[in-house]
Amino acid sequence: MRAAELREPGRPPVVADREAPVCGPGQVLVEVLAAPITPLDLLCATGTSYFGRPATPYVPGVQGVGTVEGRPVWFATPAGMAPGDGSMAELAVARAENVVPLPDGADPVALAALGLSAVAAHMALTWRGELAPGERVIVLGAGGVVGEAAVRLARAAGARRVVAGARSPAARERARRAGADVVVALDTDDVAALAARFAEAADGPVDLVLDPLFGVPAAAAARALGPGGRLVNLGSSAGETSPLDSATLRSRSLRVLGYTNNELTAGQRAEAIAEVAARAADGQLSVAHETVPLADAGHAWQRQADGAAGGRIVLVP
Template sequence: MRAAEIPAPGRPPEITDREPPEPGPGEVVVAVRAAPITPLDLLCASGTSYFGVPRTPYVPGVQGVGTVDGRAVWFPTSAGMTPGDGSMAALACVPEADLVALPPDVDPVRLAALGLSAVAAHRALTSTGGLTAGETVIVLGAGGVVGQVAVQLARLAGAARVVAGARSAAAQERARSAGADAVVALDTNDVAELGARFAEAAGGAADLVLDPLYGVPAAAAARALGPGGRLVNLGGSAGETSPLDSSTLRSRSLRVLGYTNNALTREDRAESITHLAAAQSLSVAHERVPLDEAAAAWERQAAGGAEGRIVLVV
């Protein structure tokens, strides 16, 4: 079978022919249709992640969409985190308990592009953030996959107003395309200035901030929250620390909440994937690339030169 294979840590994948995988106890073989190249795939393959140096060669791909006996399924893998192979191949072995059944008419590339990033947006907004209809939501990093999904999900949940924060012009345009009412440029490290921009864009006290950035953007967005407002953090791409001041937290009795997909049960994950699959209007910027072009696609994704999330099509 055709597969993308990481030959050594820190190197892009190479296309190779492999023997089809043999399922172990409790596993099934999935015929892969679409596999996204995600930040976690890039991190694991670098050999610098907290999971340690992966055993090479291996097939990367921590998630994918495919079929089992003609039935459409979404599936996760632990490729790069534990020994074994992932989704970037014609066939993948997966524990049957991890499969999530999908509608037969699902677009595999759309769902693969959403994947676990969209699961994080869904759970952080709902289960952790407690979003209700009529609230005002600020979504930071709204040009990324998590942010694009969060803007759309907040809209679908009945948010009264959705404000996006994004850095580059391209990211700001993606946020607008996702349906944000207003977009704030994250082009300054002045917390007061940025906070004033968020407050003006919100048009009143905001209720919830979805924050995959932390750092200055989180501290600024918190200043736009009203009494009892919530900030849900699910990443630190703008900084591992934040100048979020005590007076802002105390004066409005704000709640700062942490979120990670690692805390999800299989049932939680399956519930979110099912919700995302059913919301056919939900999509993020993505590219379809044939599996045989995985090496160049991998390097473009790593360098930030892709038009959104790259999805390898098998």
């Protein structure tokens, strides 16, 4: 079979012929239809993540969409986090508990682009953040896959007002297309100035901030929260620390909550994938993505790593 093979940490994979995988106990064979290049794939492949240096060579791809005995499925693998191969190949193996049935007719590329990023957005908003209809929401990093999905999901959940924060002009345009009422430019490190922008855009006290960034944007957005407001953090691309001030937290009795997909049970994850698939099928959920042949995996990998892609790149055999 053909597969993207990562031979050296820190370098793009090389497409090569490999032996087809053989299932072990508790595993199933998946015919891969679509495999996204995700931030987790890129991180693991550097060899500098908290998972340690991966055993090379290996096939990257922590998730994908394919078929098992002709039935459409979403599946996850530990590629890059533990020894073994992932989804960026014509065939892959996955543990049975990491395989989720999908409805017939599901778009494999669109669902691969959404994947666990949309799961994170959905669960951080509804499960961790307890979003209720009629609430005001700020979504930071709204030009990324998690943020773009969160804007659409918040709108579908009946949010009264959705304010998006994004850095680049292209990211702000993606947030607008996703349905944000107002898009705030995250182009300053002045917390007070940025907080004023959020307050004006929200047009009232904010109930929930979804934060994949942390750093200055999180501190500024927190100042727009009303009494009892919640900030759910699920990333740190703007900084590992944030200048959140004690007066803001205490004066409004704010809640700052952490979220990671890693805390989900297999059942919770399966339910979330099913919800994402349903929202995608009825047109309420999508994210910007590109489809690239598996044969061009090396170049696509570099473009995704450099931020030069027009959204999430999805490889197809």
